Amino acid sequence: MTHARLTPLAQSLPASVPFVGPETQERARGGAFDARLGANENVFGASPNARAAMSEADAWMYGDPESHDLIAALAAHLRTDPAHIMVGEGIDGLLGYLVRLCVGEGDAVVTSDGAYPTFNYHVAGFGGVLHKVPYKGDHEDPMALFTKAAEVDAKLVYLANPDNPMGSWHEGDTIVRALDALPQGCLLVLDEAYIDCAPPGTAPDLPFDDPRLVRMRTFSKAYGLAGARVGYALGHPDLITAFHKVRNHFGMNRAAQAGALAALEDDAHLAHVLYQIDGARRRIAEIAIDNGLAPLPSAANFVAIDCGRDGTFAKAVLDGLIARGIFVRMPFAVPQNRCIRVSCGTPEDLDAFAAALPKALAEAATKA
Amino acid sequence: MTHARLTPLAQSLPASVPFVGPETQERARGGAFDARLGANENVFGASPNARAAMSEADAWMYGDPESHDLIAALAAHLRTDPAHIMVGEGIDGLLGYLVRLCVGEGDAVVTSDGAYPTFNYHVAGFGGVLHKVPYKGDHEDPMALFTKAAEVDAKLVYLANPDNPMGSWHEGDTIVRALDALPQGCLLVLDEAYIDCAPPGTAPDLPFDDPRLVRMRTFSKAYGLAGARVGYALGHPDLITAFHKVRNHFGMNRAAQAGALAALEDDAHLAHVLYQIDGARRRIAEIAIDNGLAPLPSAANFVAIDCGRDGTFAKAVLDGLIARGIFVRMPFAVPQNRCIRVSCGTPEDLDAFAAALPKALAEAATKA
Known part of the structure; x- marks a missing residue:
């Protein structure tokens, strides 16, 4: 044994x-x-420029633990501050870090019944207690999610927009309005993995450092780099800084950093x-x-x-x-x-x- | 806020x-x-075959969450069973998973004063309490480590062989003999990141599924793939299986899996x-x-x-x-x-x- x-x-x-x-x-x-x-x-597939950048990357060197160049490029692309961005090993990796930061044994978390199982896996893995609300007409239901979060004193509430696995979506304004019901002390985890595929107006028109939410985005979907494992979180600087407490600082693949940067620049x-x-x-x-x-x-x-x-x-x-x-x-x-x-x-x-x-x-x- | x-x-x-x-x-x-x-x-640098394999990998696909082919190749290379091997995002990633599995708040862990800081980072990150023993003549001191582990009822004891940062090493037989002092209920984390650079006989001549230890190895050093983030743990099947409880199942970069496999085959x-x-x-x-x-x-x-x-x-x-x-x-x-x-x-x-x-x-x- x-x-x-x-x-x-x-x-x-x-x-x-x-x-x-x-x-x-x-x-x-x-x-x-x-x-x-x-x-x-x-x-x-990914941009040919991304493929070339990955081929040319020096695999013998560790990646930059700050992902400095990629974060700078994302900040310019999104017209926000680098302090609002954390790059990590895909959304899965970032969700794991976020749950670890916030969820201890017995802490309440809210999601939709049938939403992303890997988020639930992380919550269970840190001893959190999941509360689920039903979909409404094949859409996740922001008001029901936030109301439940208040009811159970949740630390996190998960919402994907567009949704996986149904493909449904809300206009960003719907989420903005629903946020009035989000209790203080509960962070909205807004999974925007598919946002690039969605109609204009699907992302909430809020500053990326809005203290009520963290957005998760990725190079795995529209940018065609699922195998590279590059995601990023957008949020309040205090939250972004907190990732440094637990993340695997040298965890980013060097070629993946270069590939994501090249992909981002190939509109x-x-x-x-x-x-x-x-x-x-x-x-x-x-x-x-x-x-x-x-x-x-x-x-x-x-x-x-x-x-x-x-x-x-x-x-x-x-x-x-x-x-x-x-x-x-x-x-x-x-x-x-x-x-x-x-x-x-x-x-x-x-x-x-x-x-x-x-x-x-x-x-x-x-x-x- | x-x-x-x-x-x-x-x-x-x-x-x-x-x-x-x-x-x-x-x-x-x-x-x-x-x-x-x-x-x-x-x-x-890495084998040209590894570089070619990474360039040819389909970055749009997620990596195989089982790292099946790489584990099979490692098992053949090491003449052991795939059930004794877990592949992960570098030794750093695997150390994080291992500490998470074993160390709760207040649990004791033993290492040498001045050994690998990232191990200490993980222990602190899960609330463990580190106990340190001094180096002895610029060598880590297995007997002192294991004796301290018994004294403080440690769950893990860390030993790198060869050692980083001093480059010193023990013959494998020295570690085998010292293991008699390792208490039941304390797992030896034997970091063998540099084992490929060491003289024959540096690795302990024990089966890879010996229940007393887990060995950590990597493609970052002799194989020249630090930027790819590929490490592996060798241990008892019960421990190897436990990694599935907490690991990021889709966390392995697809090209890195292919690169490591090609590197392994280029003797x-x-x-x-x-x-x-x-x-x-x-x-x-x-x-x-x-x-x-x-x-x-x-x-x-x-x-x-x-x-x-x-x-x-x-x-x-x-x-x-x-x-x-x-x-x-x-x-x-x-x-x-x-x-x-x-x-x-x-x-x-x-x-x-x-x-x-x-x-x-x-x-x-x-x-x-």
Whole structure:
């Protein structure tokens, strides 16, 4: 038996994985997927300038622990102060640091039932107590979230806008108005991973150092750098400084810093990718409709498709797609789990999806 | 004021940085260093195969959360079972996870006075209480460490072999014998970051799943991939599994996984680098002797040089080198801080060091 004596909290945690990766599934099924449409990655890829910058980076050197150049570029891009920005190892990494800073054993945290599982994983990992409110018409419900936060004296409340896994979104003004209900002493964690894919006005028109919230953004989605692990938090300088208390100071990959900087500066590539994402969203919606299903409106780089029945049926459809080499995922919670979630893909990816979906549906209908 | 309510522990932590990075120093001095000899990086660089693998990696995809292929290759390389291996974001990242798993507020941890500050940072960050034992003749002292661990009921005891910052080492058999004194319920964290640079027999001849210890190894040193952030832990399967409770499952950079795998398979490049490291160690020692200083024997990719007086004098020498564009570091604790620590460099790097050292020494002599 190992000499490691785990803390009582660590003993209580499952050795679980929030998501099973596509590579794990490929090893289990003994072959690669034909279309990788399950992880909301950006199949259209990063800027060639980003790829070149990563290739040229000196891998033998540690990355700059201050991510100085990337933060300076972000500050210029967003017209804000570098003191409002913290770069970290993806939003996942930053969420972990934030939860660690704020949440001790027994502390209350609020999220939506069916929202991002990795946030919940971090909260559980630090002993926090999750309170969940339901979605409302496939949207997260800011007023319900903030009201619940006041009720349970939450330290954090999580809201993704646009939302994952449903693709729904609120206008920024809706969030601004709802913030009046956010209690003092509760920080809004506004996950804006998909904000680049959303219509203008989706981000709340508030200064980035507004003390009530922290925004989380990433290079993993529109910028096509999921494999690089670069995210950033935008917030009040006191909060940004607090990350230094717990973060892995030398944790940033050097090439990733350079790649993100180059990606940020290639507006033309971003515009081209967003055009392709929009086309893919339309195509996914058409495929759904062609099969008698209802695509949900999306402001993200994926589309949730309502399969029209319950979660068991949607899971059967998903299994049928997986069996046919199409990697997709689905929401975990009722009633959102009547849907499957399909990431934007190339025309070839979506051709493969279009070919597999009718067969998966027919098979699911015989089972469910 | 930010709405973030930090935990009492987080409030108590300083927003400190264990090490100031060379880029920060370069920005402060307004110019690049001529020789980067302070971070124990590998200036000889990674295998060209590793560089090619990283360039070819698909940055738009998340990395495999299981690091399956890299772990399989490590298991084959080390002739052990994949269940004994956990890959993570460098040793720093893995140390953070390990401390989080084992150390709660008030728990005792033992290390040497002047050993790796980032380990101490993690222990403090989770509320652990550090107990330090002195070095003995510029070596960490395994028996003293394990005896202290028993005395204070430590959950973890840290030992680096070879040691950083002194470069000293113990034969593996010395550690094996000392382990008899390690109390049940205390895990030895054996940091083997520099093991590839050390003589045969430096690693203890124990199975990798020995329940008494966890070994930490890295691709940052001999393999030249510090910027990629890839380390691994070797230990008992129960401990390895526990990492899944708290780790950032999708935290590994995809290109870094591919680069580490390619580096691991390029034995010829590793041998060439180790030859260059050995030559650089000899050259650094010669430069020290030429200046009337005493180089310490080293089994790592750096050499500690005894400047012959106290820490104030050594700091003045270090400042003189920094001012002349030579980035080096020095131990923090008495009496090791009578030394400066010089990483292996190219012949040109060491020419620059050799040119700057006499001037830095002369200047320090007038000050101290």
